Amino acid sequence: MIYLQLFFTFLKVGAFALGGGYAMLSLIGDSVLAYGWMTEEELLNFAGVETVIPGPIAVNMATFIGYDQGGFLGALLATVGVVLPSFIIILIIAALINNLMKYPAVNAFITGMRPSLGGLILATAATMGLTVFFGLENVSSPLSFDWRTVVILAVVIAVPIAYKKLVKKEFSPILLIVISAVFGILLFA
Amino acid sequence: MILLQMFISMLKIGAFAFGGGYAIIALLENEFVTKRSWIDHDEFMNVVAIAESTPGPIAINVATYIGYKLKGIFGATVATVGVCTPSFIIMYVVSLFYERFMELSIVMAAFRGVQICVVYLIASAALKMLKKMKKTARNVTVFAVTFGGMTACTLFDFRISSIIFIFTAGVVGLSSFLINKKRKGAKK
Known part of the structure; x- marks a missing residue:
């Protein structure tokens, strides 16, 4: 079945x-x-x-x-x-x-896990970043670099900062994904 | 009303959840902690730590928890269905046209752009966590060791589960608590 x-x-x-x-x-x-x-x-x-x-x-x-x-x-x-x-x-x-969480030992264990979470997430960003910007998947892969990735990175960093300055609100990450997709099509297609 | 609002938020997040668990965590954090304040940063971090150390997709675990917190079991069901529905529908449609989908160069071009955005979103989520973290010697060490260790393992193709890092950190937290307690006991 x-x-x-x-x-x-x-x-x-x-x-x-x-x-x-x-x-x-x-x-x-x-x-x-x-x-x-x-x-x-x-x-x-x-x-x-x-x-x-x-x-x-x-x-x-x-x-x-x-x-x-x-x-x-x-x-x-x-x-x-x-x-x-x-x-x-x-x-x-x-x-x-x-x-x-009322038990201090449980609380100590769970709050103790939190700093490593930030480390893991930053590590993910770093290794993904190396792959996306330099084509680096592990220590032995050859380096490659494409200026177009930097253009998109600049857009993705600038838009939320400009928006926060002008409107005093956080820019929607979903909208940012849409913008990056549009730039991907414009530059890579 | 709050249920409907949460369902729509979850649908939206599910539809844009590119780049794996941590990217979705960044979206959930933005929607439910920053924008709506339905859950505070501390509790959110606890839940993510728990979600990472229990089986199942981390993003769904966090969504289920947020739903439960807002409206019990029914809320949990609504949240889980909401966050899964978009990928179910999109994947289902792609399955129908699988062979042709793989040849669409425009999708791949768009995705190259999205990947960059995802790296930015994950990095800013991590930096936000770093900023809000209490900078004690233990916290900073755990953060740095996990970051360095995980990055090195990935680069040297050494497969290691992230749970090992998280659990070790938990054990470190617990031991320093127990040691402190013993010291206080000795002083008395």
Whole structure:
């Protein structure tokens, strides 16, 4: 029964994928290859295409593979499956957190995690930045540089600053994404 | 009314959630902490830390929590459905035209622009966190070690889960709390 198989496979992925999108990708990759739902090459191709689709990688993969194997119902079941475990876990945590935070030890643990979060996020920005601006994926990849990326970066930095000066409000990041897409088309297409 | 407003916000964020979990975190922070003040910065940071150390997509975990905080289980459901719906629809439509979609050079050109914006959004989210962080010796060290360690691991193709960094930081926080407590106890 393909529908059940899809639902439970992605339920498992949702329940065990710790550590963000790429952990998710390798876990999904294992199950998908094991069932023969995709070949390794298709999987790699998809990982490339997936990045231009908004939304968490897990949801995108569940929708795509679910559709491929079981049409609309397959897509729906796979997506619900991948989201359900974390939904339940977060509900439980959300219900308990205020009581738990009263324990100083729990509080010390959770607030202790916070500085590393900023470090992780900045590291993501730095490594993504190296890839986007210099084509650097790891220490051995050759450097490449394109002046057009700097033009777009300048726009993306200048617009929110100018807006804040003039209107005294934060510029919408969503609008900024739209602007950067337009400049991408103008400069790279 | 607040539910409808939240649903629309979540739809909007889901539709523009390019560039993975941390980019979505930046959008959620802007919408719910800066713009609407439905959750304060401290609590938001706690939730992101918890979301990162529990299974599942981090952005969905944070959305579920915000929904729960506003309107209980129903709110959590509305938020989760809202943030997932755009990618479901977009991915579904792309699946229908998959072969042709991959050949669209205009999509790729737009995406090159978006990537740059995403780097900017993630970096400014991180810098905002750094600015609001209490600059104690421990916090600064944990921040710097995580940043340096994670960047080096990525550049040297050494695959390591971000959870290891987060948990270690939690353990450091807990131990310094316990040590302080012991010291205070000794003084008495």
